[in-house]
Amino acid sequence: MATRIRPQSNKRCAVIGGSGFLGRHLVEKLLDRGYSVSVFDIRQSSELPGVSFHQGDLCDQQALLPALKDVSLVFHCASPAPASDDRALFERVNIQGTQTVLRACMEAGVQKLVLTSSASVVFEGTDIKNGREDLPYAKKPIDYYTQTKIVQEKLVLEACDKQKGFLTVAIRPHGIFGPGDPQLVPILVDTARRGKMKVIIGDGSNLVDFTFVENVVHGHILAAERLRPDSPICGKPYHITNDEPVRFWDFMSEVLVGLGYAAPRYHLPYALVYGLALLLWLLSLILRPLISFKPTFTPMRVALAGTHHYYSCERAKEDLGYKPVVSLKEGIERTVKSYPHLRHGA
Ligand SMILES: NC(=O)C1=CN([C@@H]2O[C@H](COP(=O)(O)OP(=O)(O)OC[C@H]3O[C@@H](n4cnc5c(N)ncnc54)[C@H](OP(=O)(O)O)[C@@H]3O)[C@@H](O)[C@H]2O)C=CC1
Numbered sequence: 001m002a003t004r005i006r007p008q009s010n011k012r013c014a015v016i017g018g019s020g021f022l023g024r025h026l027v028e029k030l031l032d033r034g035y036s037v038s039v040f041d042i043r044q045s046s047e048l049p050g051v052s053f054h055q056g057d058l059c060d061q062q063a064l065l066p067a068l069k070d071v072s073l074v075f076h077c078a079s080p081a082p083a084s085d086d087r088a089l090f091e092r093v094n095i096q097g098t099q100t101v102l103r104a105c106m107e108a109g110v111q112k113l114v115l116t117s118s119a120s121v122v123f124e125g126t127d128i129k130n131g132r133e134d135l136p137y138a139k140k141p142i143d144y145y146t147q148t149k150i151v152q153e154k155l156v157l158e159a160c161d162k163q164k165g166f167l168t169v170a171i172r173p174h175g176i177f178g179p180g181d182p183q184l185v186p187i188l189v190d191t192a193r194r195g196k197m198k199v200i201i202g203d204g205s206n207l208v209d210f211t212f213v214e215n216v217v218h219g220h221i222l223a224a225e226r227l228r229p230d231s232p233i234c235g236k237p238y239h240i241t242n243d244e245p246v247r248f249w250d251f252m253s254e255v256l257v258g259l260g261y262a263a264p265r266y267h268l269p270y271a272l273v274y275g276l277a278l279l280l281w282l283l284s285l286i287l288r289p290l291i292s293f294k295p296t297f298t299p300m301r302v303a304l305a306g307t308h309h310y311y312s313c314e315r316a317k318e319d320l321g322y323k324p325v326v327s328l329k330e331g332i333e334r335t336v337k338s339y340p341h342l343r344h345g346a
């Protein structure tokens, strides 16, 4: 078992969203690196030695304050899941809630805030190849969740104020995967179990970033440790990826085959699938008062599965000294091993 390093007083931090997939990995790495961690989350998490847990809604400033007491550094990686598809909730938590987090940080005397944003803040459903951070925010984001992530990122970066001694930075990960992920592998396996994972959308050559969770954690910690008044990173966003763009369908196939399912083989033209998804989505809207159904193939998912969207992490390499610590191959192997219950026939 790994021994934890004893925390120094300047290594006190809080992780808002620390019970979630990314948050949990982040908390474990922070403990390994000698931080003392306080977790704030709406969801109860299993206990970790050395962590003080505070349960509450981040929209409630009074509930947040005890978790931020004597803390100089805050990571904000809480968000409702995109799949919840609840506009009012996205707006309340990602926009108003983030304003509350900022106010609470000021009141508690927090000096640094690292936000988990998303690379999708610049994605409009059409190809992005090696996109850099200077791409404009999407005017037509792929969904409302992403719309609120854009506003959230702007709020946090604009709050960076060297005079007030409050520094901020945003990490933009893309396609996070790894042990404990509640989205990517479970959705994929569910689709395969329902017999809907037979078709490749388009010619299958579109490249996408999938980022192993430990690399995303590494990017967050580097950003936190480099965030100083004299550093060029203040108030800026950073892409964090595996730096190994992969064909979307090769990645999916590798995970599926690793778990004992067949890889998709047949091809359908992108425009046809997108058109059908659009039609289904319209039907689901029209029929909503009578029956409720959630199509697997939403226009947003088809766009994610059928276009190029990969990003450059050169800025993170230059300013943060970032380099992925786990390769895509190893990440996939470790992920597949961590889901014995999702194996074919389990
Ligand atoms: N996963 C991915 O591929 C990507 C994720 N991101 C961003 O990374 C961050 C972490 O994502 P991920 O770990 O996947 O998500 P998770 O849903 O696993 O974790 C988010 C955590 O925040 C909690 N939470 C939600 N609402 C509130 C609230 N009002 N107050 C306090 N806690 C709350 C969630 O609880 P509950 O589960 O009960 O809602 C959950 O424990 C998010 O900001 C997301 O937008 C960005 C790019 C890609």
Ligand SMILES: CC(C)=CCC[C@@H](C)[C@H]1CC[C@H]2C3=C(CC[C@]12C)[C@@]1(C)CCC(=O)C[C@@H]1CC3
Residues within 6 Å of the ligand: 174, 175, 176, 183, 184, 185, 187, 188, 191, 196, 197, 199, 201, 208, 209, 210, 296, 297, 301, 302, 304, 305
């Ligand atoms: C790269 C990236 C941004 C990944 C984020 C996670 C999800 C959006 C994907 C995880 C599993 C994916 C998936 C599909 C779309 C995108 C995901 C939900 C499909 C529904 C696309 C159409 C299919 O043929 C089935 C796919 C199942 C898995």
